[in-house]
Amino acid sequence: MSGKAIVITSGKGGVGKTTTTANLGAALALAGNTVVLLDADIGLRNLDVVMGLENRIVYDLVNVVEGVCTYNKALIKDKRIDGLYLLPAAQIKDKDAIKPEQMKALVENIKEEFDFVLIDCPAGIEQGFLNAIIGADEAIIIVTPEVSSVRDADRVVGLLDKKGNIPLENMHMVVNRIRMDMVRKKEMLDVSDIEDLLRINVLGVIPDDESVIVSTNKGEPIVLSSKNSVAQAFHDMAGRVLGEDIPFDEKPDRSFVSAVMRFFGLAQ
Amino acid sequence: MPANSLRIKGSKNGIVIEFEEDIGQAVTLLEDKLKNSPAFFSGSEAIIVLPETFIVEEQFLARLTQVLANSQVKLRELRRVNSTTIIETEIIKTPEKIGVEQGIFWVEKRLRSGDRITADGDLVIVGDVNPGAEVVATGNILVWGNLLGVAHAGSDGNEKSRIRALRLQATQLRIGSHISRAPDDLSTPQGPEVARVGPNGIVIEAWEKLVTEPLPFWRRLFIHGREVKL
Ligand SMILES: Nc1ncnc2c1ncn2[C@@H]1O[C@H](COP(=O)(O)OP(=O)(O)OP(=O)(O)O)[C@@H](O)[C@H]1O
Numbered sequence: 001m002s003g004k005a006i007v008i009t010s011g012k013g014g015v016g017k018t019t020t021t022a023n024l025g026a027a028l029a030l031a032g033n034t035v036v037l038l039d040a041d042i043g044l045r046n047l048d049v050v051m052g053l054e055n056r057i058v059y060d061l062v063n064v065v066e067g068v069c070t071y072n073k074a075l076i077k078d079k080r081i082d083g084l085y086l087l088p089a090a091q092i093k094d095k096d097a098i099k100p101e102q103m104k105a106l107v108e109n110i111k112e113e114f115d116f117v118l119i120d121c122p123a124g125i126e127q128g129f130l131n132a133i134i135g136a137d138e139a140i141i142i143v144t145p146e147v148s149s150v151r152d153a154d155r156v157v158g159l160l161d162k163k164g165n166i167p168l169e170n171m172h173m174v175v176n177r178i179r180m181d182m183v184r185k186k187e188m189l190d191v192s193d194i195e196d197l198l199r200i201n202v203l204g205v206i207p208d209d210e211s212v213i214v215s216t217n218k219g220e221p222i223v224l225s226s227k228n229s230v231a232q233a234f235h236d237m238a239g240r241v242l243g244e245d246i247p248f249d250e251k252p253d254r255s256f257v258s259a260v261m262r263f264f265g266l267a268q
Numbered sequence: 269m270p271a272n273s274l275r276i277k278g279s280k281n282g283i284v285i286e287f288e289e290d291i292g293q294a295v296t297l298l299e300d301k302l303k304n305s306p307a308f309f310s311g312s313e314a315i316i317v318l319p320e321t322f323i324v325e326e327q328f329l330a331r332l333t334q335v336l337a338n339s340q341v342k343l344r345e346l347r348r349v350n351s352t353t354i355i356e357t358e359i360i361k362t363p364e365k366i367g368v369e370q371g372i373f374w375v376e377k378r379l380r381s382g383d384r385i386t387a388d389g390d391l392v393i394v395g396d397v398n399p400g401a402e403v404v405a406t407g408n409i410l411v412w413g414n415l416l417g418v419a420h421a422g423s424d425g426n427e428k429s430r431i432r433a434l435r436l437q438a439t440q441l442r443i444g445s446h447i448s449r450a451p452d453d454l455s456t457p458q459g460p461e462v463a464r465v466g467p468n469g470i471v472i473e474a475w476e477k478l479v480t481e482p483l484p485f486w487r488r489l490f491i492h493g494r495e496v497k498l
């Protein structure tokens with residue numbers, strides 16, 4: 001068996017790579033797949049924090065690459081979701097501790113035993129980025145509806161095409177933090193505006209919602225703790241990764257109904 | 269003097285191969301050298317430096333790419349001895365997608381932010397030039413797509429050069445030493461347009477003739493080497 005390695009990347013930093021890695025991974029595992037979340041953000045690891053698994057780290061990615069332990073030993077099993085594992089990044093080593101070939105070999109190895117390897121890419125386009133993309137079969141590029149974010153995403157698509165050996169048809173974009181109220185007033189770029197420029201397929205559209213920050217702070221993926229529109233967006237995204245044909249619903253997130261439901265505590 | 273027709277140097281960015289006047293001989297010599305030490309060259313990237321006056325033709329490009337590919341060497345950049353870049357191949361992954369015909373460089377590729385293409389002569393892009401991408405030519409520029417980035421025609425001073433695009437909405441246009449930036453109101457152009465230097469700087473006008481021509485006409489014109497007027 002050979003699974004699929006998907007790198008979650010972006011041009012601009014802070015646009016939701018780690019959030020997407022955690023929640024897409026959790027959603028894929030909830031759908032019955034075995035998933036390894038690989039934190040490639042060496043020196044700035046935080047996937048473990050978002051997953052609430054920080055206190056269980058014994059070995060990290062650099063230990064594995066240096067041969068201190070096998071990757072199996074470094075994997076942290078998520079007790080809440082069957083089939084979900086985290087391979088944490090090192091916090092103290094510097095980014096050059098790993099060579100691209102080592103990373104590639106590691107991802108190949110993990111793919112032998114798991115359905116999905118989701119690689120959380122560091123921000124920027126330096127060595128850490130190259131390490132993160134080298135073993136990937138597919139890429140998810142996270143973009144927020146801002147001109148600068150789209151511009152940087154465009155650059156990354158170009159780089160992936162040149163350096164990552166990932167063909168354009170295996171690149172997907174996720175538009176994160178969209179606010180339909182602003183889009184409707186034409187104060188925010190629309191998904192189709194972004195699509196026009198990047199010309200890659202859209203895998204998901206995630207609303208901007210405080211519940212993301214709440215769940216990040218609790219260390220619990222939102223797909224576990226909530227059934228709101230953000231959680232649904234991640235489930236839909238997982239479905240599309242699994243090849244299902246799930247239509248996009250452009251319905252507003254902060255509708256009157258959902259506001260009322262939130263008020264009565266029926267939704268988050 | 270075959271030994272002098274070719275100079276090979278190592279550099280941070282790959283091997284630099286400098287051709288002297290007798291290009292045909294130089295390519296043959298290069299082929300021999302590459303074959304003789306495959307382990308040394310295989311997997312490396314080459315920057316080819318050509319004499320100032322040598323005219324790049326498709327045939328030459330095809331042979332060169334072939335010779336390099338046979339020894340697993342990637343063509344990274346083609347440039348002149350005075351260091352004007354002709355083609356940066358990092359931008360163009362597959363060599364089939366670049367070509368030179370009658371001194372016109374054509375590139376079939378969407379150029380994304382950070383990409384830059386420089387041509388010594390006229391340059392044709394089949395695809396969009398996204399914001400953050402840059403196309404520069406000493407001659408004319410034609411973009412068969414959306415021109416949203418920066419274009420500089422007549423880069424060594426030819427103010428008669430023109431820039432054409434199916435949708436001309438560049439961040440900045442330069443012709444010779446004239447510069448014009450995108451208007452702040454960002455109106456969408458109605459159809460294909462052409463930019464040229466008028467008495468008061470760069471003017472943009474409808475590219476009327478082309479609107480009536482079906483798309484394949486253009487490609488026949490370039491790719492099969494008929495008389496071309498940009
Ligand atoms: N859809 C959303 N709605 C609201 N807040 C969000 C959303 N997505 C992400 N955030 C918040 O944005 C911040 C950055 O997110 P995240 O850490 O996932 O980005 P990143 O791309 O991994 O950042 P870095 O480039 O630093 O690694 C976090 O505080 C997160 O909670």
Ligand SMILES: [Mg+2]
Binds near residue numbers: 017018019041120121
């Ligand atoms: Mg992150």
